[in-house]
Amino acid sequence: MKICYYPGCTLKTKAKELDRYARASAAALGVEMEEIENWQCCGAVYPMARDEIATKLSAVRALDYAKAHGGKLLTLCSACHNVIKRTNDDMANDADIRARANNYLKLETPYSGETKVVHYIEMLKNIVGFDNIAKKVVKPLNRKVGAYYGCLLLRPNKVMAFDNPENPTVIEEFIRAIGGTPVAYPFRNECCGAYVSLKNKDLTKRRCNMILESAKEKGAEEIVTACPLCLYNLQKNSDNALPVVYFTELLAEALGVKND
């Protein structure tokens, strides 16, 4: 099965492993991730102000491309997923933003939110199936892993509809499927400090230490994330209570394709 894939800027630079392990694992699971043509940076943050249109256009272009190439757009980075999915919601449900964005783009057929935005974890769960993944595991993790959701996959839930934003379980199900033992801890859906680490490092450090120490206290041996910024903050703006890795690295490890 082929699916249109939007990698985003960071997956081509500082987060190459997130991308590489995702592609190797998808291939092992029978999914071909087809990188879309001429994609542009999504902007990394969803612009909330009602008059922001130009800052959403790169997401709309990617969505429009996917509309004509299978109707689904696969995302991997949490930030890209958040920006593209929320922009797609605007295009589907906000007549004002839709009209103004289409005025800019002058597409042959106006884009109205037709594409379905699918995060890699949603693809694993709903398209491949965790049961099928479990059958393909050759090297079960056999360790305790804490899922770190952060903000971007979960909120606002009305639009993201990823999982229960207060008590998510999908990454725990994923960890179980690849032979690990998920560890639930209280701060797994809380913000790492995000871009504020550039201006107020102290705030980020307090957040990251709280998250990591809470996971450690509950018995986690490592933490998984889907977000390059979360990974950076948790690794570089903390006292490193626990190792932090991309969830795709554990998947590739369990499927035996880590060195592909």
Place this chain on the structure above:
Amino acid sequence: MTKQNQIENITRLSGTDPKKCMKCGKCSGRCPAYKDMDIKPHQFVMYLEKGKIEKLLASKAIWNCLSCMECVERCPRGVAPAGVVEAVRDTVKRAIGGNGIKAEDIPPIVDEFIPQQLLVSAYRKYNK
């Protein structure tokens, strides 16, 4: 711009109706940056409703809000405090000299691991 225009503009940008707030404080209770917010999320909504624009525009909190959407998620009245914070921040940064970060301050704090996502998101949030 008159004060009334400013109130109307920030309300329009925020996409939220401050009059719907019932002042339960759930947004501020949930805010992960609470200690660093000189004006708390519920106060952003209240100050906008009361027209205390000067206070909002002078707040340090606009640079510490994480846009994590916890306040939006928890509001039982469908108000978006983060939308008000962003509307105020946008109003400040869109004025000449209003940017939150200076380009020359970036190189000294950049290490070899810093993801593009961090720089892009900080620039999008803080600068125009």
